[in-house]
Amino acid sequence: MNCNNSPLQSLNSGGWFKLICGASFQHVPSIRSLVIAYGLEGADCIDVAAEPAVVAAAQEGLGACERLVHGTKPQGDSWQRPWLMVSVNDGEDPHFRTARFDPSRCPAHCPRPCERVCPTGAIAFEANIPNNSAHSSVIEPLCYGCGRCLSVCPHGYIDAVTYQRSPQDLPALVLDLGVDALEIHTHVGHYKKFQTLWRSVRPYLPNLRLVAVSCPRHPDAIPYLREIWDWVGSDVRRSGCAWLWQADGKPMSGDLGQKATDPAIAYGEDLLRANLPGFIQLAGGTNQTTADKLRQRGLLGKIAGVAYGGYGRSQLKPVLDQLEQREQRCNQTLTLESQADLLHRGRAIARNLIAPLKGSVPVNSPTNLTPAPLKQRP
Numbered sequence: 001m002n003c004n005n006s007p008l009q010s011l012n013s014g015g016w017f018k019l020i021c022g023a024s025f026q027h028v029p030s031i032r033s034l035v036i037a038y039g040l041e042g043a044d045c046i047d048v049a050a051e052p053a054v055v056a057a058a059q060e061g062l063g064a065c066e067r068l069v070h071g072t073k074p075q076g077d078s079w080q081r082p083w084l085m086v087s088v089n090d091g092e093d094p095h096f097r098t099a100r101f102d103p104s105r106c107p108a109h110c111p112r113p114c115e116r117v118c119p120t121g122a123i124a125f126e127a128n129i130p131n132n133s134a135h136s137s138v139i140e141p142l143c144y145g146c147g148r149c150l151s152v153c154p155h156g157y158i159d160a161v162t163y164q165r166s167p168q169d170l171p172a173l174v175l176d177l178g179v180d181a182l183e184i185h186t187h188v189g190h191y192k193k194f195q196t197l198w199r200s201v202r203p204y205l206p207n208l209r210l211v212a213v214s215c216p217r218h219p220d221a222i223p224y225l226r227e228i229w230d231w232v233g234s235d236v237r238r239s240g241c242a243w244l245w246q247a248d249g250k251p252m253s254g255d256l257g258q259k260a261t262d263p264a265i266a267y268g269e270d271l272l273r274a275n276l277p278g279f280i281q282l283a284g285g286t287n288q289t290t291a292d293k294l295r296q297r298g299l300l301g302k303i304a305g306v307a308y309g310g311y312g313r314s315q316l317k318p319v320l321d322q323l324e325q326r327e328q329r330c331n332q333t334l335t336l337e338s339q340a341d342l343l344h345r346g347r348a349i350a351r352n353l354i355a356p357l358k359g360s361v362p363v364n365s366p367t368n369l370t371p372a373p374l375k376q377r378p
């Protein structure tokens, strides 16, 4: 179950698994639980919003993984802590937005297609909406900006609020909170903005193990990425950190059916042909079929790995929902690891997604994990 090559070895062998929690998704309790389930089962990287509270929650999840694994020595000795990654953007990007609308404008007879289409339950009219959503029916920490609600509202009442992750938080994130990796989201045509952002990132390269550039598929993506490499290549070589291209096939669509993964694979093949320096990893539309499709096309190992976002999170949602229901019943905060059955189920779900990608990687996993005693999180 737990595949324990180091993240760098996984990149080299083609078994790199990244869990994308989301640049906009900031539901801290879910992030902690996602990190535990996927982290224990061999995820190489956890990609979270560049928000100190979110990074702290992910670190807390990784700490819980370590405590659980150390209870299983000697097998636990081989467990490798996943790298923690945060993302910044150089301009408008759907990964960095949340939906917002004023529910008082909605007609009483509206059948609320927005509520039905939301994959995370972020639109909830009767729910206990947190203070930060007081003027909207969108529970902001649950919204990851997929945009599906925007197109279904017959009145066009839902707006997307986009934002730019400022690099001003980088010192705290990289130096104080111990982030291992950074991802820069860019788009064809953003070259000047990318250059500006890169100047802010450059001083922190020696503190990072990996820098990734994520760019959506576009007819001019390859020449654009070449331009980027010409600009950053000497900095990256000097710093010694690893470099990765994230082929973002069809952003935030992994839960939209099996074919959603095809654009990411086609984009990955384009990048392989371009022969740019660095690792190539797929994202955007990746799901349970991605690893098998890569294997069938002989691409496993050439493509360094796969990132799973909405699909990976949606798989674990029933477990997270159940944990929340138990919390409501006993009126206290529960950790995933305090609920042995849920931890077991969550790990099994994570294993099912990770194992096909790691098929050729030696497996050595901690067993007999002892659940920690019930405790209250501060």
Ligand code: SF4
Pocket (backbone or CB within 6 Å): 098, 099, 117, 118, 119, 120, 121, 122, 123, 138, 142, 143, 144, 145, 146, 147, 148, 149, 150
């Ligand atoms: S449908 Fe997508 S954009 Fe709309 S609220 Fe839900 S997660 Fe956010």
Ligand code: SF4
Pocket (backbone or CB within 6 Å): 101, 103, 105, 106, 107, 110, 111, 112, 113, 114, 115, 152, 153, 154, 155, 156, 157, 158
């Ligand atoms: S679909 Fe539009 S009008 Fe209907 S409830 Fe949702 S936001 Fe309101």
